Amino acid sequence: MPEGVSWNGSIAFLDRDGVINIGSENYINNPDEVELLPNSPKSIGTIRRMGYRVCVVTNQSPIGRGLWTSKNLAEIHERLQQMVLEEDSDAHFDLVLHSPYAPWEGAWARKPFPGMLEAGRQLIDKASIDPNLPDFELLYGDDWLDRPDDSNSFMVGDRQVDIIAASRYGIKSYQCKPEEGISGVLEEIL
Numbered sequence: 001m002p003e004g005v006s007w008n009g010s011i012a013f014l015d016r017d018g019v020i021n022i023g024s025e026n027y028i029n030n031p032d033e034v035e036l037l038p039n040s041p042k043s044i045g046t047i048r049r050m051g052y053r054v055c056v057v058t059n060q061s062p063i064g065r066g067l068w069t070s071k072n073l074a075e076i077h078e079r080l081q082q083m084v085l086e087e088d089s090d091a092h093f094d095l096v097l098h099s100p101y102a103p104w105e106g107a108w109a110r111k112p113f114p115g116m117l118e119a120g121r122q123l124i125d126k127a128s129i130d131p132n133l134p135d136f137e138l139l140y141g142d143d144w145l146d147r148p149d150d151s152n153s154f155m156v157g158d159r160q161v162d163i164i165a166a167s168r169y170g171i172k173s174y175q176c177k178p179e180e181g182i183s184g185v186l187e188e189i190l
C-alpha cells in the first residue's frame with residue numbers, strides 16, 4: 001500500500017483496455033502496442049491512496065484462440081505496470097488476472113461471468129494474511145458460501161460485460177468511455 005495508508009478491506013476491480021490503456025479491436029498484441037489513457041495512472045494512484053487494493057481483470061481470448069501465449073501477455077502487463085508507475089509511483093496493481101478462454105467456451109472466469117472477481121477477492125485476502133500464498137482451493141459461484149464484505153468494492157469497465165460481471169458478483173460498477181478511461185469516472189468514485 002502507499003506510504004502511511006492501510007488497506008480498507010475493499011478492492012477496486014479494473015478492466016484493462018478502455019480503462020487503463022487504449023484498447024484495440026485487433027487486441028494489444030505486444031508490449032510496444034501499450035498506450036496509456038490520459039490520467040489513468042494518477043487515477044489508480046488516487047484509488048490506492050484511498051486505501052483500496054487494485055485487481056485488474058481482463059478477458060484475453062487471443063490465448064484461447066491460439067494467437068499468442070500467456071508469456072506474451074505477462075510481458076504486456078509488465079510494460080503496462082511499468083508505464084503506469086512512471087506516472088504515479090503508488091499505482092501498483094495488487095493483482096492482475098486474465099481469462100484466456102474463447103467466448104464460445106462459456107467460461108465462468110470470462111466476463112460477463114464473475115469468476116475473475118471471485119478469484120481476485122480470495123487471492124488478495126489470502127495474500128494479505130500470508131504473502132507466500134499457501135495452497136488453498138478457490139471457490140466459485142454457489143460453492144463459495146462464506147463471502148467477505150464487499151459493499152465498498154467496485155468495478156470500472158468500459159463495456160457492458162464488465163458491468164454485468166460486477167452485478168453478478170454483487171458490487172457497484174462505473175462504466176467509463178473507452179476514449180476517456182478510468183479518469184472519466186474518478187469523480188463519481190470519490
Ligand SMILES: [Mg+2]
Nearest residue numbers: 015017018158
Ligand atoms: Mg475494456
